[in-house]
Amino acid sequence: MKTLENQTLLYDIDCPLCQVYTSAFIKVEMLDQNGRKSYNQMSExxxxxxxxxxxxxxxxxxDNKNKTVVYGIDSLLKVIGFSxxxxxKIGNIKPFKYLLKKLYSFISYNRKVIIPSKKKEKQPLQCVPDFNxxxxxxxxxxxxxxxxxVLYNYSALFTSLPKANTFRELLIALGQLFFQSIFILKLKKETIVNYAGNLMTISLMGSLLLLPTLLVQSIYTMPQTVLLIWFSLTALIMFIEHFRRIKILQLPTYLCVTWVIYRIIILLLILNF
Known part of the structure; x- marks a missing residue:
């Protein structure tokens, strides 16, 4: 690899993804040993x-020599493009550049709901993206x-349950957002939307945990008991993650109780209608 020298990336120390790829740049020698430092260590x-x-x-x-700066996808293209x-060249073609910028913004503006972190009150510089x-x-x-x-396909595996349909699963996913929001209506709109983002991250995580079972099921028919146990374990992991995020976001702990109540209500509705 060709090393881009005298360049320093300012990364979010609370973002695991940022830590991984900036560290990788140095490990493969795309950047020199001083090629990255955390945002909060920025000098005056x-x-x-x-x-x-x-x-x-x-x-x-x-650029430590010329005291110039490039941002976002341009900074990543500069580092990778040097090697x-x-x-x-491809990344700078207008249609590709447009898509890369949108993808970058999609991840960057949502990184704190994908992986939340506690606010550090005594730290003056914090790499927290604008709320978009x-x-x-x-x-x-x-x-x-x-x-x-994912839930539509997983529900279809249970022969004892009423036949699944995508509209039902969509209503369940959206219903969770509305149900939980009822209990925090007095909070700021930004806080409610931020919590909704965290809720859907947990649901997304649960869906990804169910995917291996769907892949195995496409090759080998698994017993209904195994499917139920795996689903229950996934729900437990999701509950633990929800509890952890509630603590980080400093939201009322009763939201964990309402989170469980919603799922019980949905289960009863599915079984009886």
Whole structure:
């Protein structure tokens, strides 16, 4: 690999994905050993020429020699493109660049609901992206779609349950958002939407845990008991993750109780109608 020297990426230390790929750049020698540092370690000198606000939304690449900065997908293309020029050329073609920017923004603006982190009150510089309603609702929609498809296919495996349909699973996924929101209506709209994003991340996580069973089932017919046990374990993991996120978000713990109540209500409705 060709090493891009005298360049430093400012990454979000609370974002595991950011840590992994910036560390990988250094490990494979795309960047030198000083090629990354956390956003909150930005010096006062750097804060003069770095757009601090923008750098919290789009990872910043500082040219330490010329004191210039590029952001987001441009910074990633510059790092990767130094070793693989053809990738940078393709990435800079307008249609591809547009799609890459949208994908980057989709992930960046939602990274705190994908993997939440506690606010550090005593830390002046925190790499927290702006709250973006458009990308948050897009993420909620994406997670809802995946959850609906997976649950529809998983429910169809249970012969003792009423026949599944995608509309029912969609209503269940959306119903969860409305049901839980009822209990926090007095909070700020931004807090409610943020919680909704976390709820759908948990549902998405649960769907991904069910996928291996669906793949195995396509090859080998598994006993209904095994399917039920796996589903129950998935629900337990989701509950534990919900409880953990409630603590991080500093929301009322009774939301964990209502989360369970909603699922009991849905189960009773499915069994009786």
């Amino acid at each position: 000198e750097e804060q003069v020429f770095v757009d601090v606000k923008r750098a919290s939304n789009e990872i910043a690449l500082i 693989f020029p053809w990738i940078e 309603y458009k990308y948050r609702f897009l993420f909620i929609g994406f997670a809802t779609l995946v959850t609906t498809i």
